[in-house]
Ligand code: NYM
């Protein structure tokens with residue numbers, strides 16, 4: 001807030017099970033940061049607007065079927081096709097708040113039975129988040145919220161497995177947030193921690209690479 005914006009933006013990721021509240025929290029966080037004068041964009045993965053994203057969307061809505069390995073690589077490629085744009089935005093000082101990232105990529109595929117290290121492979125080298133919020137809610141409580149759509153994976157059994165894998169992926173960039181709290185309580189944690197991360201990036205913290 002002392003004038004010129006010279007440092008890079010922060011890469012902030014929200015992860016969690018379906019119905020954990022990620023999408024609303026992301027939107028609220030991005031508009032709060034914007035109101036504070038931060039250059040920020042809200043993104044999400046999968047990005048369904050690209051050609052690969054449309055294939056993913058068709059798979060998720062069960063209109064097409066794909067081998068587990070093939071859909072895993074498509075989700076990953078959908079991040080790689082945004083890699084240089086992500087890097088240039090960050091470098092130009094824009095903070096990105098992203099709804100799902102590599103952790104979802106790994107968690108859902110491992111839950112289906114694919115090997116953990118194999119799943120991490122194609123994600124390695126993507127820009128690593130400076131901060132990951134894991135919106136922590138049990139699969140049972142999330143399911144009880146209702147509102148699962150008809151998409152693939154939106155079932156209690158698979159969500160329970162995904163929850164286990166997510167928890168095994170926790171690293172030092174993660175902050176677990178109790179997602180059963182009120183929307184406002186969750187949001188205030190996200191705001192406070194995000195501002196700290198943004199300040200660190202502003203003052204020169206290096207952008208790291210995913211799983212390298
Ligand atoms: N998903 C999402 C994956 O299986 N792999 C990935 O890499 C990503 C980013 O897609 N159930 C799954 C998790 C969700 C589904 O995401 C669609 P959303 O946030 O519900 O649109």
Ligand code: MG
Pocket residue numbers: 018019151
């Ligand atoms: Mg969903």
